[in-house]
Amino acid sequence: MGRKSLKVERKAQILDAFERCIVQYGLEGTSLKQVADEADVKRSIIRHYIGNRDDLVDALIERIVRTYQKQLLELDASAEDMPAKYYLPQVLDYLFRVERTSRPQNKIIIDVLMVAQDRYPKAKGLLRELFKSITDSIAKDLIDAYPNANEKQCQQVAYSIWCLSMSNGSMMWLGMDIAYNQSARASAEALLKTLE
Amino acid sequence: MGRKSLKVERKAQILDAFERCIVQYGLEGTSLKQVADEADVKRSIIRHYIGNRDDLVDALIERIVRTYQKQLLELDASAEDMPAKYYLPQVLDYLFRVERTSRPQNKIIIDVLMVAQDRYPKAKGLLRELFKSITDSIAKDLIDAYPNANEKQCQQVAYSIWCLSMSNGSMMWLGMDIAYNQSARASAEALLKTLE
DNA sequence: CAATAGATTGTCATATTTGACAATCTATCT
DNA sequence: AGATAGATTGTCAAATATGACAATCTATTG
Numbered sequence: 001m002g003r004k005s006l007k008v009e010r011k012a013q014i015l016d017a018f019e020r021c022i023v024q025y026g027l028e029g030t031s032l033k034q035v036a037d038e039a040d041v042k043r044s045i046i047r048h049y050i051g052n053r054d055d056l057v058d059a060l061i062e063r064i065v066r067t068y069q070k071q072l073l074e075l076d077a078s079a080e081d082m083p084a085k086y087y088l089p090q091v092l093d094y095l096f097r098v099e100r101t102s103r104p105q106n107k108i109i110i111d112v113l114m115v116a117q118d119r120y121p122k123a124k125g126l127l128r129e130l131f132k133s134i135t136d137s138i139a140k141d142l143i144d145a146y147p148n149a150n151e152k153q154c155q156q157v158a159y160s161i162w163c164l165s166m167s168n169g170s171m172m173w174l175g176m177d178i179a180y181n182q183s184a185r186a187s188a189e190a191l192l193k194t195l196e
Numbered sequence: 197m198g199r200k201s202l203k204v205e206r207k208a209q210i211l212d213a214f215e216r217c218i219v220q221y222g223l224e225g226t227s228l229k230q231v232a233d234e235a236d237v238k239r240s241i242i243r244h245y246i247g248n249r250d251d252l253v254d255a256l257i258e259r260i261v262r263t264y265q266k267q268l269l270e271l272d273a274s275a276e277d278m279p280a281k282y283y284l285p286q287v288l289d290y291l292f293r294v295e296r297t298s299r300p301q302n303k304i305i306i307d308v309l310m311v312a313q314d315r316y317p318k319a320k321g322l323l324r325e326l327f328k329s330i331t332d333s334i335a336k337d338l339i340d341a342y343p344n345a346n347e348k349q350c351q352q353v354a355y356s357i358w359c360l361s362m363s364n365g366s367m368m369w370l371g372m373d374i375a376y377n378q379s380a381r382a383s384a385e386a387l388l389k390t391l392e
Numbered sequence: 393c394a395a396t397a398g399a400t401t402g403t404c405a406t407a408t409t410t411g412a413c414a415a416t417c418t419a420t421c422t
Numbered sequence: 423a424g425a426t427a428g429a430t431t432g433t434c435a436a437a438t439a440t441g442a443c444a445a446t447c448t449a450t451t452g
């Protein structure tokens with residue numbers, strides 16, 4: 001009996017608010033009160049559903065990483081029976097799309113957590129795993145698409161393309177000439193050519 | 197008359213302490229008191245020589261960017277009459293060196309400021325200029341080294357190598373398999389080959 | 393030595409932040 | 423209806439952060 005639990009909804013609501021606050025005030029610049037206000041709940045609610053400050057950060061880390069992992073699985077699944085030759089360009093489109101006006105919040109959070117990794121060991125491990133999954137996934141596609149290339153080469157190119165994409169995203173956000181985005185993508189394609 | 201000014205030394209001393217604090221507690225996680233203690237001065241000293249919190253951050257931004265700009269000029273100068281063919285490998289060595297034990301503090305500070313760019317407009321502008329300088333400098337070397345390539349191609353490759361290096365540095369710091377470092381460098385060299 | 397620019401220290405008031413816990417309310421089930 | 427698990431609110435105390443400013447000290451120069 002008793003009342004039905006709101007744990008899942010409230011937790012999501014709070015973490016959403018936390019993310020918005022982080023974007024605005026930074027990770028350690030965000031107080032629990034700010035999060036509470038942004039989530040439109042009392043501060044005690046955060047304590048009740050999540051815990052103290054560190055618990056909040058840990059919860060955020062887990063959620064953001066799981067979100068990306070899930071997206072990755074869905075993408076993989078949707079490309080299940082598509083020949084990699086056709087699928088790969090879509091991957092590149094995704095990796096090198098530019099969002100000049102509103103930067104995708106997820107990328108900000110990931111970057112923030114990357115920078116805070118020393119203070120949050122959980123972030124370090126989970127992010128490493130996530131990035132490993134991503135590059136492995138790209139590598140798998142490459143192996144499919146380029147039968148002449150060996151596995152090692154594909155892993156190398158996959159990792160490099162991922163790095164290119166990450167930094168390029170940051171550079172675009174910094175407001176560097178948008179022409180560079182085309183450059184990054186062109187280089188990614190040049191790397192693919194080496195696998196032919 | 198009066199006493200000789202300590203502005204330069206004290207400012208440096210304070211900013212040094214600030215950097216150490218940032219590494220440990222994060223940008224907004226660092227209080228003026230912590231900085232003062234780390235610098236072994238009273239908090240009022242910070243106020244006296246630099247100002248309030250925002251002034252402190254702005255001062256840090258200016259210093260770190262100027263530091264890199266200066267290093268870049270020195271590097272350029274030291275390679276003045278060296279043929280780019282011999283100089284380029286050194287550039288790559290620098291961009292893809294790995295520091296597994298102690299991450300260079302400068303890179304941390306740059307990353308932290310990148311992430312905080314929305315809150316500190318000065319950081320955004322200065323970092324963009326800095327990165328532009330760096331990629332331009334690399335591009336210049338490439339133009340020297342590969343007479344068959346056109347300027348645009350060189351700029352593209354320079355930017356891509358820079359991106360590769362930046363992200364690869366972050367990935368290494370995150371503790372990803374060190375073999376990937378070799379991959380990133382190999383890809384950089386593959387991109388150079390496209391200029392031959 | 394006396395004046396003075398600048399270094400250094402100290403203190404106050406105010407506002408925030410956080411952890412802890414008590415108290416109350418309310419949906420849901422028997 | 424009444425019990426109860428869980429939601430929600432409220433409050434306290436302790437710690438910390440910051441801005442402002444007053445007061446004192448000390449090298450340096452005329």
